[in-house]
Amino acid sequence: MCYHLKAGEHNQYAPLPGSGILLLEQAEVLQVDTAGVVEVGDVAASVGVGGYVGGVGFADCSGAYHIMMPELPEAESIVRALRPHLCGKTLTRVALHRPAIVRAGRRAVVDGRGIGRVIAGVSRSGKRVVIEFTGGARLVVALGMTGRLTVVPTGEPLLKHTHFQARITGTGTELRFRDPRRFGGIWYLDKDEPIAGPRLGPLGPDALSVRLPVFRDLLRRKRQIKALLLDQRAIAGLGNIYCDEALHRTGIHPATRAADLAAEQVKTLLRQIRTVLRSAIRHGGSTFMDYRNADGRPGGFQLEHRAYDRQGQPCRGCGATILRIQVAGRSSHICPSCQRPPR
Numbered sequence: 001m002c003y004h005l006k007a008g009e010h011n012q013y014a015p016l017p018g019s020g021i022l023l024l025e026q027a028e029v030l031q032v033d034t035a036g037v038v039e040v041g042d043v044a045a046s047v048g049v050g051g052y053v054g055g056v057g058f059a060d061c062s063g064a065y066h067i068m069m070p071e072l073p074e075a076e077s078i079v080r081a082l083r084p085h086l087c088g089k090t091l092t093r094v095a096l097h098r099p100a101i102v103r104a105g106r107r108a109v110v111d112g113r114g115i116g117r118v119i120a121g122v123s124r125s126g127k128r129v130v131i132e133f134t135g136g137a138r139l140v141v142a143l144g145m146t147g148r149l150t151v152v153p154t155g156e157p158l159l160k161h162t163h164f165q166a167r168i169t170g171t172g173t174e175l176r177f178r179d180p181r182r183f184g185g186i187w188y189l190d191k192d193e194p195i196a197g198p199r200l201g202p203l204g205p206d207a208l209s210v211r212l213p214v215f216r217d218l219l220r221r222k223r224q225i226k227a228l229l230l231d232q233r234a235i236a237g238l239g240n241i242y243c244d245e246a247l248h249r250t251g252i253h254p255a256t257r258a259a260d261l262a263a264e265q266v267k268t269l270l271r272q273i274r275t276v277l278r279s280a281i282r283h284g285g286s287t288f289m290d291y292r293n294a295d296g297r298p299g300g301f302q303l304e305h306r307a308y309d310r311q312g313q314p315c316r317g318c319g320a321t322i323l324r325i326q327v328a329g330r331s332s333h334i335c336p337s338c339q340r341p342p343r
């Protein structure tokens with residue numbers, strides 16, 4: 001049974017004219033052919049999925065529903081999608097529907113004083129999206145579990161859980177932040193205030209750009225490697241999916257103590273982290289385009305998964321059955337043969 005995305009039926013999810021790129025919002029399964037609309041943020045029991053629909057969700061042709069929390073590649077995809085819409089523009093007419101979503105510098109955001117300058121760039125720090133204004137002030141958006149930054153035509157009906165909106169001058173569009181679970185948030189930072197500073201909490205080096213010597217130092221700890229990689233204070237940007245993928249490709253069991261890894265393993269692990277993240281970034285856009293266009297045809301990086309969400313399926317390296325186990329309080333997907341448990 002296939003679930004189909006029917007983006008055209010929900011015009012708030014239709015692509016912006018001429019933009020040629022979709023924001024992550026559009027990758028979410030909104031219409032399921034068996035059960036009607038699934039509003040993101042609602043409980044998805046009606047489509048036979050236990051729990052909560054959040055993150056970037058999609059259904060594949062096996063009927064499985066996947067939920068993806070934003071990790072580094074998703075944040076990078078958002079950044080790349082936002083950049084052409086925001087750079088060189090200014091934000092006006094800010095509306096804060098839930099003021100508490102702005103965790104720092106609320107006044108500067110509300111009165112437009114802080115964010116009224118021309119947008120100089122859009123970048124990423126770990127999983128955080130950073131909108132920088134000329135002069136150096138920044139709006140930092142943490143996506144949390146379900147946060148979405150989208151650009152939509154002005155006047156588009158407001159979806160539930162939209163906490164922030166601002167017009168993008170001269171474009172007929174506006175920027176919106178929506179976050180049903182509100183683990184995300186918005187921080188306004190002055191020119192000199194560091195992104196990883198006290199107000200936002202510490203953030204380790206970015207998983208995509210961290211250098212080997214720094215990575216090596218980080219791993220000189222007794223913690224389980226998976227717990228360490230998931231800790232944003234140690235290294236920023238990795239979540240459950242890419243941790244499982246990188247560890248599987250390196251043949252490291254997630255419960256291995258970081259300090260017990262051989263020098264060669266550490267080197268390979270970093271290389272695999274980069275490979276997996278780059279591959280996901282590359283596939284990211286095309287996946288979401290496929291899912292919008294292609295009537296549920298699976299494509300993109302979930303097909304690249306070798307471990308994550310493949311429990312019960314054969315390992316692509318050795319044929320053993322992939323297991324789902326608990327490590328560091330999180331579900332982890334491993335090949336029991338390629339990833340031997342620590343002694």
Ligand SMILES: [Zn+2]
Nearest residue numbers: 315318335338
């Ligand atoms: Zn294997």
